[in-house]
Amino acid sequence: MLFDFDKIAPEIGYKLLTSTITPRPIAWISTLGLNGVVNAAPYSFFNAMGHTPPTVAVGLLRDATRGWKDTARNILDAGEFVVNLVPEALADAMNTTCAGVGPDVDEMALAGLDATPSTHIKPPRIAASPVAFECVMLSSVVTGPMQTIVIGRVVAAHISDSVVLDAARGHIDTPALGLIGRMHGAGWYARSTDLFQLARPS
Numbered sequence: 001m002l003f004d005f006d007k008i009a010p011e012i013g014y015k016l017l018t019s020t021i022t023p024r025p026i027a028w029i030s031t032l033g034l035n036g037v038v039n040a041a042p043y044s045f046f047n048a049m050g051h052t053p054p055t056v057a058v059g060l061l062r063d064a065t066r067g068w069k070d071t072a073r074n075i076l077d078a079g080e081f082v083v084n085l086v087p088e089a090l091a092d093a094m095n096t097t098c099a100g101v102g103p104d105v106d107e108m109a110l111a112g113l114d115a116t117p118s119t120h121i122k123p124p125r126i127a128a129s130p131v132a133f134e135c136v137m138l139s140s141v142v143t144g145p146m147q148t149i150v151i152g153r154v155v156a157a158h159i160s161d162s163v164v165l166d167a168a169r170g171h172i173d174t175p176a177l178g179l180i181g182r183m184h185g186a187g188w189y190a191r192s193t194d195l196f197q198l199a200r201p202s
Contacts, residue, residue, distance in 0.1 A: 018044075023181030023190040027058050028084040028094055030115070031074035032123040033103055038115060039070045040097045040107040040126065042086065044182035054154040056083055056135060062146030063100075070103045075150050079137040080121040083152070084129035087178040088191060093128075120155045130160040130177050 005013050018024075027046035031039045045059030060072040068076070075081050086094050096111035108115050108126065115124035118134045125132035135152030142148050165171040174192075181190045 018182070019184035022183045023192075024183075025179070025181055026086045026094070027056070028086050028090075028097070028126065028129065029058065029071050029075075030082045030084060030108070030123050030125060031071055031080070032078060033070065033074050034077055035103065037104055038106045038108050038124060039074055039103070040084075040111070040113070041069070041071050042094050042098060043071070046083070049151065055138065055151055056133065056154060057149055057151050058083070059143075059149050060147065062144070067146040072146075072148055072150070073103070074123075075137055076140060076148070078122065080123055081135050081137070081150075081152060082118060082121070082123050082125045083133040083135060083154075084126040085131040085177070085179055087130055088180050089178065090126075090128055091180055091189065118156070119158075125158060130163060132158040134158075 003012075003016055024044040025046055026042050026044050028040065028042045033039060043058050043060060045061070047057060049055045049057045060069060060075075063069045071081070093111040093113055097107040097113075099107070099110065101107065101110065108124075114127040116127040118125050118132075121134050121136065125134070133154045134156040135154055138151045138153050140148050140150045159172060163173045163176045165173050175195065177192075179192050181192065182188070183190050
């Protein structure tokens with residue numbers, strides 16, 4: 001069946017994208033507002049985009065009533081953010097930070113999470129996350145009303161010692177991270193445990 005995105009309602013287009021582009025890694029983004037309040041929220045329109053320099057991209061959708069979401073506003077204001085990755089053990093806490101609260105609410109505190117200082121930027125990272133990327137904004141592209149794609153340069157990575165196999169060679173025990181991803185429909189997630197391997201042809 002053909003779906004012409006110029007002829008269907010945006011909410012139908014959203015459902016088609018999110019129910020077919022799966023699994024999606026989750027960027028659990030922490031930022032710092034100009035008011036000094038820490039914000040944390042998960043975004044699954046996210047991925048790595050290159051390595052020289054190391055870059056990530058995050059799609060930030062608008063809030064139906066407030067326009068810019070707090071995460072987008074904070075990144076556009078300050079140009080800094082942390083991408084924390086989400087293991088299954090933190091799924092409930094991550095879900096708590098989805099709550100539609102105002103910019104004066106610290107979502108880390110709301111979810112019972114400890115914040116820990118970043119090394120190069122002001123926003124803190126989520127202490128319990130096994131991987132956190134400190135990022136500075138390279139650019140942003142407005143793709144719709146109060147909707148933007150932010151491209152960030154990764155300036156530092158914090159990775160739990162327990163999963164670092166060989167630091168000099170950049171070898172990580174990826175399965176041990178136990179990361180989850182977003183799937184279709186509201187509330188559906190995937191575990192990253194059912195794996196298979198294919199040899200790349202020469």
